[in-house]
Amino acid sequence: MIDVIAQALPLAVVASTPLLLAVEGETVVERSGIINLGIEGMMLTAAMTAVVAAQLTGSAVAGFAGGIAGALCIGALFGLFTIVRRADQIVTGTAVNLLALGLTGFAWRELEQRDLFTRSVPRITFDVIVPAAWIIVPIALAIMLWNTSFGLRLRACGENPEAVRASGSSVDAHRWIALIIESVLAGIGGAYLALALSSGFAENMTAGRGFIALSIVIFGRWKLKGALLGTAVFGATAAIQYALQATSRGVPFHLLLAAPYVVTLLILCGIAGRVRAPESLGK
C-alpha cells in the first residue's frame, strides 16, 4: 500500500499541474470581484491554440505562447462583456464555455485533416512548469495579494469597490489586470495539458478541470494555501485511485473514480475557519 502511494505521488504532482494553474488564476480573479465560470473554455481554447502554434512553428515554447494568446483572447471577450458592458458574469461565463467547446471542436475537425497536424507535436525537453506552478507562482501571487498596496487595492475591488473608487483608483483597471493574470495562468495550464500531459488536442480535452478549479477556489476559501492544499489532495487522490485500480484490489472502479471529489470535499470542509466569499464577488 505504501509503495503504491509512493509511486502515485510523483505522477499526481505532474498530472494536477494544469488544474493548479487554473485554481491560482481563479483565486486572483475572484479576489478582484469577478467570478469567471468560463475558465473551462479558457483552458480548452488555450489547449487548442497551443497545439496549433506548436505545430506551425515546430517549437514547444511557441506552443506555450500560443496557449497564453488563446486564453487572453477568451479573457478579453469575457472582460468586454462583464467589465465593460457589466453583463451578468455567470451567464457570460456559461456562454464562453459553450462557445469554446463548439469553436475548438469545429476548428479542430477542419484543421486535423491537414498534413501539418498529422506529424507529432514538439515535446518540452525541460519541465519548468511544474516547479513554477507549485512553488514560484503561489509565492509570487501571495506576496502580490497580501504584501503590496496593489494587492490590497485588488482585494478591495472584491470586497468594497466603492472604497477603491473613493480613493481615486480604477476598479475596472484592477479587474482587467486580475483577468490578464488568470488568462496567462490558465493559458499555460491549457498548453501544458495539450503539449506535456498529452501530445495534441482532443475535443473537450479539459474534461471539467475548469469546474473543479472553481470549486477548489471556494473550498480553499479564496486563499492560495487553500488552493495548493485542495489541488494537492484532489490530484493525489486521483493518482492513488488509478494505482489502486491498477493493482486490482477488488474495489468497484466507480467508487474509486468518485474518491478524489469526496476526499477533497471532506478534507476542505473539515478545516476550521469561516467561509466568506469576497463581499462584491459577481457584482
Place this chain on the structure above:
Amino acid sequence: MKRSPAALFLLLALACGRTETAQSNSAPPAAPSKETLKVGLLTPGAVNDNGWNAIAYEGLQQIKAKLPAEVSHQETKTPAEREEAFRAYGAQGYLLAFGHGFEFQDAAMKAGAQFPKTVFITTSGSSVSKNVAPMVFELEQATYLLGVIAARESKTGKAGLVGGMNLPSIASTFLAFKAGAQSVNPKFEVKEVYTGNFDDAGAAKLATLSLINAGCDFIFHQANEAGRGVFDACRERKVRCFGSNKNQNDVAPEVVVASAVLDVPTAFVTVATRVRDHQFKPEVQWLGMKDGIVSLVWNEALKKSIAPATVAEVERIEKTIRDGSFKVPRGKF
C-alpha cells in the same frame, strides 16, 4: 437592461454549437421507382463527429458508390423520430434501412411489422424478425489475438487495459483479450483501469502510468480520443502497446506492436450486398475476420522484435477463427 448583452452572447454561443449538428439532415427521399435500389440510414447524431456516426455515413457513401444505390440519411434523436423515419423509408419502397445503434431496435421491430418488403438493420442489438436483424461486429476476434501476443511476449506476466467507460461492447473486447492471454498462460494477470470518459487524455495517461508502475509491460486501450494519453505514457516509459478500432500503428510507431482494426464502412456494404442479392437471412449478421471487417494489423517495423513462434501461433489461431472452427469468447449484450 443590464443582462441583455450577456443573453445575446449566450444565444450566439448556443448558435455556434448548434450549427454543427443542424446541417446534416438530407432532403426527403425521392419517389419510388423500380430500377433503383434505395438504402436509408438513421444516425443518432451528427455525421461529422469523426467517430460513431461519421463511419456509418462513410458506409452509406460506399454503398452509394459500390452497389450502386440511391441513398438517404436522416438524423433522429427521439424514439418517435426513429419510428417515423423508419416508417417513411418503408412507405417509400426502400429495400434497406439502417438504424445506427442499439437504441433503434424497437423502432425497427415496429416498422418492420408494418413494411415487410423493407429490411431493417440495427447496428448491434439482438432483436430479430422476418425482415429485421442486427449487425454485430466481432472485434473480439482481434483483441483475443492481441491477448495471445501479450502473454507470449510479456516479461512480467502482466498486461494492462485502459477503458474510457465500462460499456458492454468495451468490456467484451477486454474479456476476449483476457481469454486470449490466459489461453497461453492461465496465471497471466490482466489489469483493468477505467477513466470514466473518452475525452481526458491526461487521465488516460495517468491511468496508463499507474498500470506500468504496477508491472504491466503490454497495454491495450479502448479510450477513443483519450487513447492519445495511453500512447504518450507508453512512449515515455518504452512499454509496448496495441491500437484499437482504427489502425493506430502510426500514432506511436516505436511502441505500438499491432492494432485490432474494425472496418465499419465495409460492414455496411457487405450487409447491403447480402440484402440486394437476396442472401439476407433473418438472424444476427455476424461480421468478423471472415468477412474482412475485423483484422489484426501488425506494425511491420516492430514485428521483427516478436518471437517467430508467437507470430506463427497468432497466424494459426487466426486461421481457425476464419474457418469458423474456433469461436472467440465474447460478452453477452
